[in-house]
Amino acid sequence: MSLRPEHPAPPACVPTYDDLRGKTAVITGGSRGLGAATALALARNGVRVAVNGRDRDALAATVAALREAGGEAEAFVADCSDLAQVEILRDDVLARFGAPDFVLAFAGGGSGRPMPVHEIDERDWRSSLDHNLTATFFVVKSFLPGMIARGSGALLTMASAGARVVAGAPAGYAAAKAGVIALTRQLAHELGPRGLRANCLSPSAVLTERTRAHLPPERQAQMLPTFPLGRLGEPADVAAASLFLLSDASAWITGTVLDVAGGRVMV
Numbered sequence: 117m118s119l120r121p122e123h124p125a126p127p128a129c130v131p132t133y134d135d136l137r138g139k140t141a142v143i144t145g146g147s148r149g150l151g152a153a154t155a156l157a158l159a160r161n162g163v164r165v166a167v168n169g170r171d172r173d174a175l176a177a178t179v180a181a182l183r184e185a186g187g188e189a190e191a192f193v194a195d196c197s198d199l200a201q202v203e204i205l206r207d208d209v210l211a212r213f214g215a216p217d218f219v220l221a222f223a224g225g226g227s228g229r230p231m232p233v234h235e236i237d238e239r240d241w242r243s244s245l246d247h248n249l250t251a252t253f254f255v256v257k258s259f260l261p262g263m264i265a266r267g268s269g270a271l272l273t274m275a276s277a278g279a280r281v282v283a284g285a286p287a288g289y290a291a292a293k294a295g296v297i298a299l300t301r302q303l304a305h306e307l308g309p310r311g312l313r314a315n316c317l318s319p320s321a322v323l324t325e326r327t328r329a330h331l332p333p334e335r336q337a338q339m340l341p342t343f344p345l346g347r348l349g350e351p352a353d354v355a356a357a358s359l360f361l362l363s364d365a366s367a368w369i370t371g372t373v374l375d376v377a378g379g380r381v382m383v
């Protein structure tokens with residue numbers, strides 16, 4: 117799918133924020149897709165990155181790419197839907213990095229195909245909630261005590277356009293991501309007085325290896341009219357928004373949901 121020249125292209129280079137240099141971040145779901153792109157952008161900004169995922173090989177490849185780009189990064193395998201594994205992840209990160217300045221809880225994804233609510237089975241429903249909402253809760257809950265003790269830092273969570281508009285996402289996934297938004301607002305309210313910020317990204321269709329596999333070019337072309345900016349998203353769009361929401365450039369922004377969505381979502 118070619119971009120028409122009048123449509124804004126994704127950021128051609130990684131934005132830089134001087135205040136990020138020397139900070140530490142943990143990013144879940146960093147082994148591929150949006151998390152890997154954001155981890156790379158953080159590393160290029162001089163942030164030490166603890167990268168989490170479940171797939172050991174994918175994680176190793178991502179960490180190698182970050183190091184090749186001159187970044188400092190380490191891999192941490194854990195399934196974030198399992199509290200015991202998240203606590204081990206937290207302990208490992210604290211031992212090797214200290215309390216992180218930033219937690220990016222990106223792990224998640226759609227499970228199951230869209231279907232009427234009355235046809236969703238219990239297993240799919242629980243899986244959507246476990247891998248999106250509960251995983252986010254476990255990660256935030258586990259890292260917060262260290263961040264609160266430090267008295268500064270920022271959290272970034274990952275919702276989805278599916279939580280903002282009704283547009284074909286599986287209901288369990290949409291509900292889980294809406295829960296992530298509510299959790300983030302609660303965090304922002306609680307943590308502001310403690311010097312911490314919490315914001316949420318809400319992307320629409322962003323082209324990653326996974327989404328490209330599910331969205332053949334004809335389907336992408338059909339979707340284009342729903343995006344006023346005339347293209348689907350790229351991982352670099354999400355990475356650029358993440359850097360902004362972590363940096364001091366957004367120092368007075370908390371509890372917000374940033375729709376990284378090419379204008380498809382305006383709420």
Ligand SMILES: NC(=O)c1ccc[n+]([C@@H]2O[C@H](COP(=O)([O-])OP(=O)(O)OC[C@H]3O[C@@H](n4cnc5c(N)ncnc54)[C@H](OP(=O)(O)O)[C@@H]3O)[C@@H](O)[C@H]2O)c1
Binds near residue numbers: 169170277322325
């Ligand atoms: N791409 C989009 O269009 C889009 C739009 C809206 C929202 N999102 C959200 O953005 C996030 C990343 O999506 P993506 O498109 O980059 O997907 P992706 O390419 O499939 O990557 C998903 C990442 O999350 C990790 N992950 C999933 N469940 C996990 C768990 N329980 N514990 C630890 N890691 C887990 C995966 O790790 P392993 O592969 O190592 O297991 C992988 O690193 C998800 O939360 C997704 O819902 C994506």
